[in-house]
Amino acid sequence: MRCEDFREPPVRILLVEDDPLIREFVVEALREEGYEVIHAANGEDALAWCGRLVADVLVTDVRLPGQVDGWQIAERCREQDPELPVIYATGFSPVAPRPVSGSLVLQKPYDPADIVRAVKTMRRRASPN
Numbered sequence: 001m002r003c004e005d006f007r008e009p010p011v012r013i014l015l016v017e018d019d020p021l022i023r024e025f026v027v028e029a030l031r032e033e034g035y036e037v038i039h040a041a042n043g044e045d046a047l048a049w050c051g052r053l054v055a056d057v058l059v060t061d062v063r064l065p066g067q068v069d070g071w072q073i074a075e076r077c078r079e080q081d082p083e084l085p086v087i088y089a090t091g092f093s094p095v096a097p098r099p100v101s102g103s104l105v106l107q108k109p110y111d112p113a114d115i116v117r118a119v120k121t122m123r124r125r126a127s128p129n
Helices: 020-032 043-050 070-080 112-126
Strands: 012-016 036-040 057-061 086-090 104-107
Touching: 012 020, 012 043, 012 070, 020 036, 020 112, 036 043, 043 070, 057 070, 057 112, 070 086, 086 112, 104 112
Parallel strands: 012 036, 012 057, 057 086, 086 104
Antiparallel strands: none
């Protein structure tokens, strides 16, 4: 067997961000660190991904276009995967904060490297070792 046969699959991140420029920068930063990134521009698309249980970490903007905000995305994803690490990014939200337990909240504006650090922190917390 080759060494590659024993490598763990890459960590998959679901990124929910409606601003295309921010989304592009964050996707690039995460991929440069070796993460696999699935991205959605709104809550409805994000919920479709959550239902498939494809993400190891959820990174979501709070204020999104449409009927579903970041708080709701995290709540629904946690119904599917109660241990899913969640990172919120917010600048302003017209509704009261209601983060799921054990989550992180980053204030906008942020540097994409802040998201990378937050993902690493959440992965360490989730790791049993």
